[in-house]
Amino acid sequence: MPLDPQVARWRERRIADSVRPLYTQTLAEARAADLAEIQAGTGTPEPVLEVRDLSLPVAGATLPLRVYRPSDAAALPALVYYFGGGWTLGQIETCDGICRTLANAAGCAVVAVGYRLAPEHKFPVAVHDCYDALGWVAEHAGELGIDPGRLAVGGDSAGGNLAAAVTLLARERGGPALVAQLLVYPNTCYHADTPSLRDNDDESMFNRRSVDWYWGHYLATPADGTDPLASPLLAADHAGLPPALVITAEYDPLRDEGERYAESLRAAGVPTECTRYDGMMHGFFLMSSMLDGGRRAVRQAVDFLRARLGTQPDAEPGAVSLADYEARARAVLPSQVWDFAAGGAGAETTLRANRQALDAVVVYPRVLASGGRTDSRTRLLGTPAALPVAVAPMAYQRLMHPDGELAMAEAAARAGVPMMLSALSSCPIEEVAGTGVALWFQLYWLAERHALVRLIERAEEAGCAALAVTLDVPVLGRRLRDVRNGFALPAEVVAANLTDGSGSRAHVAHRGESAVAAHTSALFGSALSWADLEWLRDRTSLPLALKGILDPRDARRAVDLGADAVVVSNHGGRQLDAAPASVAALPAVVAEVGQACDVLLDSGIRSGTDVLRALALGAAGVLVGRPLLWALAADGGAGVAEALALLGTEVQESLILAGCSDLAAVRELRTTQEACR
Numbered sequence: 312m313p314l315d316p317q318v319a320r321w322r323e324r325r326i327a328d329s330v331r332p333l334y335t336q337t338l339a340e341a342r343a344a345d346l347a348e349i350q351a352g353t354g355t356p357e358p359v360l361e362v363r364d365l366s367l368p369v370a371g372a373t374l375p376l377r378v379y380r381p382s383d384a385a386a387l388p389a390l391v392y393y394f395g396g397g398w399t400l401g402q403i404e405t406c407d408g409i410c411r412t413l414a415n416a417a418g419c420a421v422v423a424v425g426y427r428l429a430p431e432h433k434f435p436v437a438v439h440d441c442y443d444a445l446g447w448v449a450e451h452a453g454e455l456g457i458d459p460g461r462l463a464v465g466g467d468s469a470g471g472n473l474a475a476a477v478t479l480l481a482r483e484r485g486g487p488a489l490v491a492q493l494l495v496y497p498n499t500c501y502h503a504d505t506p507s508l509r510d511n512d513d514e515s516m517f518n519r520r521s522v523d524w525y526w527g528h529y530l531a532t533p534a535d536g537t538d539p540l541a542s543p544l545l546a547a548d549h550a551g552l553p554p555a556l557v558i559t560a561e562y563d564p565l566r567d568e569g570e571r572y573a574e575s576l577r578a579a580g581v582p583t584e585c586t587r588y589d590g591m592m593h594g595f596f597l598m599s600s601m602l603d604g605g606r607r608a609v610r611q612a613v614d615f616l617r618a619r620l621g622t623q624p625d626a627e628p629g630a631v632s633l634a635d636y637e638a639r640a641r642a643v644l645p646s647q648v649w650d651f652a653a654g655g656a657g658a659e660t661t662l663r664a665n666r667q668a669l670d671a672v673v674v675y676p677r678v679l680a681s682g683g684r685t686d687s688r689t690r691l692l693g694t695p696a697a698l699p700v701a702v703a704p705m706a707y708q709r710l711m712h713p714d715g716e717l718a719m720a721e722a723a724a725r726a727g728v729p730m731m732l733s734a735l736s737s738c739p740i741e742e743v744a745g746t747g748v749a750l751w752f753q754l755y756w757l758a759e760r761h762a763l764v765r766l767i768e769r770a771e772e773a774g775c776a777a778l779a780v781t782l783d784v785p786v787l788g789r790r791l792r793d794v795r796n797g798f799a800l801p802a803e804v805v806a807a808n809l810t811d812g813s814g815s816r817a818h819v820a821h822r823g824e825s826a827v828a829a830h831t832s833a834l835f836g837s838a839l840s841w842a843d844l845e846w847l848r849d850r851t852s853l854p855l856a857l858k859g860i861l862d863p864r865d866a867r868r869a870v871d872l873g874a875d876a877v878v879v880s881n882h883g884g885r886q887l888d889a890a891p892a893s894v895a896a897l898p899a900v901v902a903e904v905g906q907a908c909d910v911l912l913d914s915g916i917r918s919g920t921d922v923l924r925a926l927a928l929g930a931a932g933v934l935v936g937r938p939l940l941w942a943l944a945a946d947g948g949a950g951v952a953e954a955l956a957l958l959g960t961e962v963q964e965s966l967i968l969a970g971c972s973d974l975a976a977v978r979e980l981r982t983t984q985e986a987c988r
């Protein structure tokens with residue numbers, strides 16, 4: 312396949328920035344540039360329970376070791392990890408990010424080894440350093456809190472080569488016993504004559520000249536290249552080596568030798584998984600913060616390690632309420648992303664009020680009225696819906712999960728509920744529409760009219776069933792968590808429907824400023840007027856919803872200009888922090904326009920009971936926001952599908968408990984709203 316689009320963008324940036332190939336730099340320059348690039352690719356290092364720096368005396372030197380422990384369990388299995396860098400570049404810091412990730416995700420200790428580099432130390436110094444470090448870990452397992460019976464080795468690139476060489480030495484010398492080897496695009500053969508080595512000659516990426524340059528530093532003589540400890544593929548026999556996962560990249564000169572090594576292991580009876588990542592290039596495993604392919608490969612490595620090291624997590628009990636996804640999402644999301652989604656504006660008074668006000672809605676059930684059955688089907692904005700529920704528009708869902716809006720849409724389609732897609736979606740409208748979901752498109756009023764018109768046309772052409780305009784964002788609310796975090800979008804998450812993605816503005820972090828807010832201010836027109844909405848009403852024949860209305864006078868104007876629905880919303884407490892809880896504002900809006908258009912409600916809906924409350928107060932339906940993001944983060948599309956199925960069950964049960972055989976009966980229920988703003 313062609314280069315993955317994310318890799319292609321990365322490559323274009325390198326060309327635009329005139330990044331020089333490492334092999335044209337001095338050693339000192341190349342070592343610094345390699346480290347900087349890898350650190351940028353792995354992203355912010357995650358916290359680990361314990362990180363210990365140790366020194367290991369070996370013949371003629373002292374090697375740094377770093378031990379990462381994700382938990383205080385007495386005897387953790389361990390992965391001994393060797394960084395890449397062509398035996399020439401690299402240090403413990405090079406693999407700091409990936410070691411943290413693997414330790415946390417695989418539930419094992421990880422020991423990074425600071426082996427000696429070429430050309431100062433030629434082959435086989437690095438191999439022996441790596442083997443000695445493994446031996447030391449096995450010998451000192453008790454002190455390190457490591458289980459010596461569950462040791463694995465792994466590494467990327469030259470680190471993968473060293474890991475493979477160490478398995479050969481360990482077999483030859485009768486230990487330490489190894490239960491797994493993780494080889495990420497390893498060098499396995501000096502002067503391999505392979506198509507991948509011949510074909511990959513792109514100067515802007517790792518290429519065959521890079522490969523030659525590193526071997527040139529590593530080997531004292533070409534004859535050393537035939538030693539199986541330098542070229543593990545040349546070992547006479549691969550039987551008895553530990554089970555392996557070999558990861559390769561399509562656009563990597565080392566691809567074929569990695570795959571040949573996997574074949575050779577398999578032929579010798581070693582259980583071996585080998586996966587080629589199409590469209591990816593050498594180095595992608597350490598670029599999780601930029602490349603979905605990198606994230607997938609790391610997940611695969613984690614699954615492999617968990618299976619081999621015996622750290623499979625206990626099966627999580629299924630979620631029994633939407634709230635259960637919140638803790639799961641928090642555990643997997645980077646803290647700044649969590650804050651971006653969970654947070655509200657200002658002191659988060661309105662955010663809290665949404666929940667308090669919903670809790671304060673009392674619904675008086677009828678008895679002997681439903682016959683124990685109910686029908687929750689309805690139409691919202693003219694779109695059939697299995698439940699009086701739609702997915703709220705939420706920007707940048709690929710922050711939560713690489714599948715982003717596509718997974719959300721597939722799950723909504725399965726549940727039979729419409730999805731309102733944000734103008735700031737991180738997947739293109741056309742692709743989301745392709746899932747078959749009943750799609751509504753939410754517009755922000757872009758400052759550039761031609762860009763806005765193009766968005767409307769695309770939504771119409773993609774078959775969206777309705778348009779919505781969000782009215783409550785003249786500027787982005789001041790979300791203090793994002794300001795404190797200096798929150799910026801990672802490179803791989805862009806506003807996929809805008810011609811310039813999210814521009815560079817949303818991606819450049821500045822202390823004390825939310826880059827997302829700065830980008831939004833630049834993008835949106837703050838002077839949206841009723842006249843603009845009239846223009847839109849004339850421009851499209853699609854049903855039109857206006858979102859972010861709290862005052863009945865605004866609801867009346869919306870209806871007068873021809874809106875088919877209003878969404879009573881305070882944006883989940885993310886805009887004006889003095890705004891009322893949406894549910895507190897609902898009855899007055901229903902009284903004003905409930906007969907003339909659909910009144911939808913969002914902000915704080917967390918259960919079937921909340922849906923019942925909203926409907927009993929006169930809403931035609933609700934939009935659900937954050938809980939679906941949490942489910943997406945926790946388990947991708949499967950998580951959202953499960954969450955929506957759970958919500959469906961809750962809605963049905965609430966209706967039956969309230970004695971309602973259909974949604975019309977809910978609107979006849981008596982309610983009171985107590986002690987809310």
Ligand SMILES: Cc1cc2nc3c(=O)[nH]c(=O)nc-3n(C[C@H](O)[C@H](O)[C@H](O)COP(=O)(O)O)c2cc1C
Pocket residue numbers: 651652653665703704705706733734735753781858880881882883884885913914915916934935936937938
């Ligand atoms: C992370 C996030 C992104 C959002 N992005 C948008 C958006 O792009 N357009 C929009 O109209 N509303 C957006 N909203 C607001 C939601 O549509 C909805 O009004 C709100 O989330 C409902 O509150 P809840 O999360 O408590 O259910 C966003 C909300 C969150 C949490």
